[in-house]
Amino acid sequence: MKKLILLMTATMLAPLASTRAVEAPTPPAATPDDRGSKFDSIDKEKAGKLSREQYIKSQKVAEEAVIRFEKWDTDKDGFLTRDEYLKVGKTKKAPAEALPAKPAPVSPGSADERGTKFDNIDKQKSGKVTREQYLKSQKVPEEAAIRFDKWDADKDGSLTRQEFITQGGKINKAQQ
Numbered sequence: 001m002k003k004l005i006l007l008m009t010a011t012m013l014a015p016l017a018s019t020r021a022v023e024a025p026t027p028p029a030a031t032p033d034d035r036g037s038k039f040d041s042i043d044k045e046k047a048g049k050l051s052r053e054q055y056i057k058s059q060k061v062a063e064e065a066v067i068r069f070e071k072w073d074t075d076k077d078g079f080l081t082r083d084e085y086l087k088v089g090k091t092k093k094a095p096a097e098a099l100p101a102k103p104a105p106v107s108p109g110s111a112d113e114r115g116t117k118f119d120n121i122d123k124q125k126s127g128k129v130t131r132e133q134y135l136k137s138q139k140v141p142e143e144a145a146i147r148f149d150k151w152d153a154d155k156d157g158s159l160t161r162q163e164f165i166t167q168g169g170k171i172n173k174a175q176q
Contacts, residue, residue, distance in 0.1 A: 035086050036082070049081045051078070051079055052079070052142060055069050066140075066142055072085065111165050118161050127160060128158040130158045131157055134148050135148070151163055153167055
C-alpha cells in the first residue's frame with residue numbers, strides 16, 4: 001500500500017519537477033510615440049522643452065535623472081527639447097551601469113579646505129549651514145540637494161561643520 005501511494009505521488013509530482021522556470025519577458029524599449037506622450041505629460045506649459053528641474057522632478061531617482069539629463073542635453077543649454085528627448089533617450093530608463101560616471105565632487109580637498117568652504121557659507125558664524133544656505137552657495141542646486149541630504153547625518157535640516165567636513169569628504173573620496 002505504501003509503495004502504491006508513493007508511486008501515485010511521484011507520478012503526480014513528476015510533471016511539476018520537470019517544468020522549467022519561465023523568465024519574465026524583457027519590456028520593450030519605449031517607442032517614440034510613448035516617449036512623446038511622456039514628454040508632453042512633463043511639459044505642462046507646452047513650451048516644447050523641459051528645464052532641468054522639470055525633468056528631475058518627474059523622475060523616481062533624482063541622482064540618475066541628473067546624470068541622464070546631462071547626457072541627453074546635447075547642446076548643453078540647460079533644457080531638453082522634444083527632439084533631444086526623443087532622439088537621445090531611446091529607452092524608458094537607462095540602466096545604472098550604462099550611465100556615465102557621476103560628476104566630479106563640488107567641494108574637493110582636505111579637511112582644512114572643506115572647513116574654509118563651510119566658514120564661507122556659514123556667514124552668521126552659527127556653526128550650522130541650513131539647506132537653503134547650502135543650496136544658494138552651489139552652482140547646481142539639484143545636485144547640491146542630493147549631497148545635502150546625504151551629508152545631513154542627523155537629518156535635522158542643517159549641516160554642522162563636522163558633518164560638512166566628514167560626510168562630504170567621504171562622498172568626495174568615493175567619487176574619486
